[in-house]
Amino acid sequence: MLSNIRPLLIALSLGAALALPAHAQQTAAVATAPAATVAAKPAPRTAKATVNALTPGNYVIDVAHSHAYFFISHLGVSRFMGRFDDIKGGFVVGQKPGDSLVNATIPVSSINAKHQKLEDHLKSADFFDAAQFPNMSFESTRVRWNNRGEGVLSGNLTIHGVTKPVDFALKVTGAGKGPRGDTRAGFEGNVTINRSDFGMNYGLPRIVGDTVEIALSIEGILQQQ
Missing domain, CATH: 2.40.128.110 (Lipid/polyisoprenoid-binding, YceI-like)
Incomplete structure (x- = not known):
């Protein structure tokens, strides 16, 4: 029973992601990206x-x-x-x-x-x-x-x-x-x-x-x- 639930949850998650608008997918990708990949803002001029x-x-x-x-x-x-x-x-x-x-x-x-x-x-x-x-x-x-x-x-x-x-x-x-x-x-x-x-x-x-x-x-x- 448990072995059947896991593939089902994966499929539902994948389907929800594909159903998102393109801009929402991009936002989600940024949110889940490792911190090192997010560009740092330049320091403001003093x-x-x-x-x-x-x-x-x-x-x-x-x-x-x-x-x-x-x-x-x-x-x-x-x-x-x-x-x-x-x-x-x-x-x-x-x-x-x-x-x-x-x-x-x-x-x-x-x-x-x-x-x-x-x-x-x-x-x-x-x-x-x-x-x-x-x-x-x-x-x-x-x-x-x-x-x-x-x-x-x-x-x-x-x-x-x-x-x-x-x-x-x-x-x-x-x-x-x-x-x-x-x-x-x-x-x-x-x-x-x-x-x-x-x-x-x-x-x-x-x-x-x-x-x-x-x-x-x-x-x-x-x-x-």
Whole structure:
């Protein structure tokens, strides 16, 4: 009796395996493969290696892969997010972090709030007043980062015709080659400001909050010397 059961179990197992879809058979094969046959993932690049991969030189901001977001309270019940879709300018990666520079301009007309009437209101004299102040700008006064790629980007931020010193929390996010062989470098920056400091007081304090968080993700392309 037992001698008849074993061949039957083998046949049932083989039939079930053959009935599986091809992708399931492949998954099962990987699951049962010896550990030595599974390829190990490459070790992630360390922060120090990322910093060391930065190539000194002049970079132009790649607008297609750079973003400027802002976050602000609406009616005290939600955290509204908007963005600007056009960032012009560039930066210099120095031989030392302190030799680096940043200069960027954002047209107010590029604001994106996913709602045309809201965008028109934000461009009006109640907020950014794009007709009188068409651009926001930032010019660095000091740049520094450590071996972990973390540091501070200090400079003058101009919004609504008012210029104030600010300190962005800075992070080196990557460096390397693009698909066409160009050299690229990436950074993130975050800062919190009060819009009333820049003369934007509409809706305070009930409708729209005063505190604004700005988050930047910038990718630049090294220019040929």
